Amino acid sequence: MTLPTPRNDASAVELAADIAGRTDAYFNRTRAIVQRFGDKTVTYAIFLRRPVISAPRLMLEWLGTVAELRGTRFEVDEVYPEGSWVGAGEPLVYITGSFTLLSDLETIALQKVGPACVAAHNAYQMALMLPEVAFLAMDARHCAGAEMQEMMAYAASVGSEAARREGARGFVGNANDATAHWFGAPSGQAPRGRGTMPHSLIGYAGSTLRAAEMFHETFPDEPLTALVDYFGREITDGLAVCRRFPELAAAGRLGLRLDTHGGRFLEGLDPAESYAVLERHAPGAIRRYRSETELRFLVGTGVSAAAIWRMRETLDAAGFPAVRIVASSGFGVDKCRVMADAKAPIDVVGTGSFIPDLWHETYATADIVDYDGNPMVKVGREFLLRRNGARRKAAPG
Known part of the structure; x- marks a missing residue:
């Protein structure tokens, strides 16, 4: 087989150096061996060992770029298109092409x-x-650099779109401009990050109310979300902001963000009062057996279900039923499940906790399942062999 001539430009040289430097040595050596003894057309199956939502676009786009710069084409069979649920061990995608040109990309x-x-x-x-x-999506601050930031924002958009097809609102935006394109934008507007204020602005302003005033004076046309836990007076400072901006409050353009840290209760709460709050609003949530973690989410310190219910009942009693509650602080899968069980009256969740906790669960694996049209895979991985009737399409490049 005669190999195609790669493009000899700066991009190809830079990419080749990046691949050679970052790939495992045995793949680089495999490429050299195959170049010496003769190429074959191979098919890789890529899979994970746990259930996932298929999100292969970043990988496929990168493979397309490599193929173009190497002067070849890789054929792609997306067994599970983007946004599909994939069972543990199921091949997400098959990649077919020159072994020489694929072996160092794994x-x-x-x-x-x-x-x-x-x-x-x-x-x-x-x-x-x-x-x-x-x-x-507030994942950027927890990402290890720009590439991970792009990957996590993309992933949140894919998972969100899958949930939206089942009736959920999902992720409506993110916290920075660089990855906002994954979440769309109103017609005629460029995608941009969302957010009002960090704790540092409140420290600078000297009070929660003054920080809200500064924000509104600087961005008068933007909805206002006040962060209310800085001084440990979520109720007091939250109501002060509502009274200062009654028009925004009535129009639903004012929100209060709860980000109480895990070392203290929301203002006015303690264990007994937290139980009392949920007894009024979601008694079933606290009458079943709960793990220690679940109890903390329900009635413990930090942003608990009891804290959210207390803020809601306080706002309603004060005449501010349209003020939104924004909750943050550790809202991962388990915490969302508990909040749903307690019917916590949350309007918006700000979170980066979709980033995987157990990184070993993210390890994808690739195995070659076909050499020049002959199905073959190591013993124990026969489940990866291509099924009859599998479709195939060419990747960009």
Whole structure:
């Protein structure tokens, strides 16, 4: 087989150096051996060992770029299209092409697919558990650089879209401009990050109310979400902001963000009062057996279900039923499940907790399942062999 001539430009040289430097040595050596003894057309099956939502786009786009710069084409069979639920061990995608031109791509390709699929599954579960709640992706601060930031935002958008097809609101935006394109934008507007204020602005302003005033004076046309836990006076400072901006409050353009840390209760709560709050609003949630973690989410310190219910009943009693409650602080899959069980009156959740907790679960694996048209795979992986009638299409490049 005569290999195609790669494009000899700066992009190809830079990409080749990046692949050679980042891939595992035995793949680089395999490529050299195959170049010496003769190429074959091979098919890789890529899979994960746990259920996921298929999120292969970043990997496939990268493979398309490599194929173009190497002057070849890779054929792709997306067994499970983007956004599909995939069972443990099921091949997500088959990649077919020259063994010489594919053998050194495995390391980087797997990096680009496994974490995205697990994060998409997490985002999907979170959105389905709280279908009436809008989510904001606040993952960037927890990402290890720009590539992971892009991957996690993409994953949240894929999982969210899968949940939206089942009736959930899902992720409606994120916290920074660089990855906002994954979540769309109103017609005629460029995608952009969302958010009002961090704790540092409140410290700078000297009070929660003054920080809200500064924000509104600077961005008068933007909805206002005040962060109310800085001084430990979520109720007092929250009501002060509502009274200062009654028009915004009445129009539903004012929100209060609860981000109380796990070392203290929301203002006015303690264990006994937290139980009393849920007894009024969701008694069933506290009458069943609960693990220690579930109890903390329900009636413990931090942003608990009891804290959210207390804020809601306080706002309603004060005449501010349209003020939104934005909840943040550790809203992963388990916490969303408990909040749903307690029917917590949340309007928006800000979270980056769809980022996988157990990183070993994100490890994708690839095995060659076909050499020059002959099905073959190592013993124990026969489940990866291509099924009859599998479709095939060409990747870009």
